[in-house]
Amino acid sequence: MKWENSISKILGVRYPIVQAPMFGVTTPQMVAAAAQADALGSLPLADLPADQCIATIRATKALTPKTFAVNIFVNAIPPLSAELRTQYAQTKQYVAQLAEHHGLEVELPNIDQIKLTDYHDQVDAIIAEGCKIVSFIFGNLDAQSIQKLKAHGTVLIGTCTSVNEAIQLEQAGIDLICVQGIEAGGHRGSFEDHDIPQIGGLSLLAQVCEQVKTPLIYAGGIYNAKTLHAAKVLGAQGFQIGSLLLGTKESSLQEFEKQRLRQANESDVMLTKSFSGRYARGLRNAFIQSMENSGMVLPYPYQNKLTGELRKVARQYRNADFVNIWAGQSIHDYSSKSTTEMIQQLITEAENF
Ligand SMILES: Cc1cc2nc3c(=O)[nH]c(=O)nc-3n(C[C@H](O)[C@H](O)[C@H](O)COP(=O)(O)O)c2cc1C
Structure with missing residues (x-):
C-alpha cells in the first residue's frame, strides 16, 4: 500500500x-x-x-x-432565556432524583454556576x-x-x-x-x-x-x-x-469502563442526546434509558454541564450506569x-x- x-x-x-x-x-x-x-x-x-x-x-x-x-x-x-432557566431547573431536579434513587450522592450545579467557553x-x-x-x-x-x-x-x-x-x-x-x-x-x-x-x-x-x-x-x-x-x-x-x-x-478510561466495553453487544450501541444535549454514540445504560423517556434533555452545552458532576461521581463509584461510555459500531476486543x-x-x- x-x-x-x-x-x-x-x-x-x-x-x-x-x-x-x-x-x-x-x-x-x-x-x-x-x-x-x-x-x-x-x-x-x-x-x-x-x-x-x-x-x-x-x-x-x-x-x-x-x-x-x-x-x-x-x-x-443558545442564549440563556427565562424559558431555558425554567427548563434547566426542572431537568436538574429530575437528574438529582434519578441519581438519588440509584444511591449516588451528587451536588448538581445551578445554572448561574455554569461556565461556558x-x-x-x-x-x-x-x-x-x-x-x-x-x-x-x-x-x-x-x-x-x-x-x-x-x-x-x-x-x-x-x-x-x-x-x-x-x-x-x-x-x-x-x-x-x-x-x-x-x-x-x-x-x-x-x-x-x-x-x-x-x-x-x-x-x-x-x-x-x-x-x-x-x-x-x-x-x-x-x-x-x-x-x-x-x-x-x-x-x-x-x-x-x-x-x-x-x-x-494510554486511554484514560477506567478499568471498569474498559470491562463494560469488552462486554458490549450490538444492541448496546446507540445514539443519544442524554448526556450532553448533542447526539453521541455510546453504550446504553440506566441513565440513558431514563433520560430518553423523560423528554427533559436540555440543549448543548447546558445538558453537558448539568451531567458533568454526575458523571464524575459515578466514575468514582465505578458505576457504569451513570457514565457516558462512547463507542462506535465496529465492536472488537478493545485491546489494551x-x-x-x-x-x-x-x-x-x-x-x-
Ligand atoms: C470516546 C470518544 C470521544 C470522542 N470525542 C471527540 C472529540 O472530542 N472531538 C471530535 O472531533 N470527535 C470526537 N469523537 C469522534 C472521533 O473523532 C471519530 O469521529 C470516531 O471515533 C470515528 O469512529 P470510530 O469510533 O468508529 O473509529 C469521539 C469518539 C469517541 C469514541
Whole structure:
C-alpha cells in the first residue's frame, strides 16, 4: 500500500492515519504514542477554557517533538432565556432524583454556576501556543477565525456528516475535511443539534467524494485493514481511528469502563442526546434509558454541564450506569496494547492486505 498522498504531505506524517481526538479518553500520552507511530495524534480540547487548553497543549508538547492536531467544538451557544432557566431547573431536579434513587450522592450545579467557553478564546490560545493543525466539529469556524488561523500557517480540518456540510466547509476554504459516517463513536460532528443527518459511511463518503475536491479523511468504523481499504476505495486519503484505541494503555478510561466495553453487544450501541444535549454514540445504560423517556434533555452545552458532576461521581463509584461510555459500531476486543502498537499493527495489516 502506498501511503504517501496529499493528506500525508499536508499533515507532515509518514502514514495518513489520524488518532481521533476523543475528549475524556485521549491523553497527552495517547497523542505522543500516535506520533511515535508516524501517524497524526489529535489532542481534544472540546470546550475547555483557554488556560486549560494551554496547560494540556504544553503537557503534550513535553511528550513529543512532533506536530499534533488540536480539536475544538465550534458550536454557537443558545442564549440563556427565562424559558431555558425554567427548563434547566426542572431537568436538574429530575437528574438529582434519578441519581438519588440509584444511591449516588451528587451536588448538581445551578445554572448561574455554569461556565461556558467561547471558542474564539481557544483559537487565540491555540495560535499563541503555535499549534499548526486544528480540527473542529459542531459547525464551521467563522470567517475571522479561519483568516486568523491561516495567517499563522495553520492547517484546518473541518468535520462533515452530510454532503451539504462538506460543501460549506470547502467553500469556506477549509484545508481538509473529515467525513464522519454514522458508525462513528462519540459525538456526531453535525452542524446542527436537531434533525441531524444520519448517513452511513458507505453512502456519505462516496457522495462527498463526488461533490468536493478537498482531500478527505474518513472517520467511522475503521478497525482493521479491510475497513481502512474500504474507506480508501471510496475516496478517503486519510483514515481516522477512534474506538479502536479505547482500551489502549494510554486511554484514560477506567478499568471498569474498559470491562463494560469488552462486554458490549450490538444492541448496546446507540445514539443519544442524554448526556450532553448533542447526539453521541455510546453504550446504553440506566441513565440513558431514563433520560430518553423523560423528554427533559436540555440543549448543548447546558445538558453537558448539568451531567458533568454526575458523571464524575459515578466514575468514582465505578458505576457504569451513570457514565457516558462512547463507542462506535465496529465492536472488537478493545485491546489494551499501546496506541503505538495498535497503529503499527493496522499499518502492517493494511500493507499485507
Ligand atoms: C470516546 C470518544 C470521544 C470522542 N470525542 C471527540 C472529540 O472530542 N472531538 C471530535 O472531533 N470527535 C470526537 N469523537 C469522534 C472521533 O473523532 C471519530 O469521529 C470516531 O471515533 C470515528 O469512529 P470510530 O469510533 O468508529 O473509529 C469521539 C469518539 C469517541 C469514541
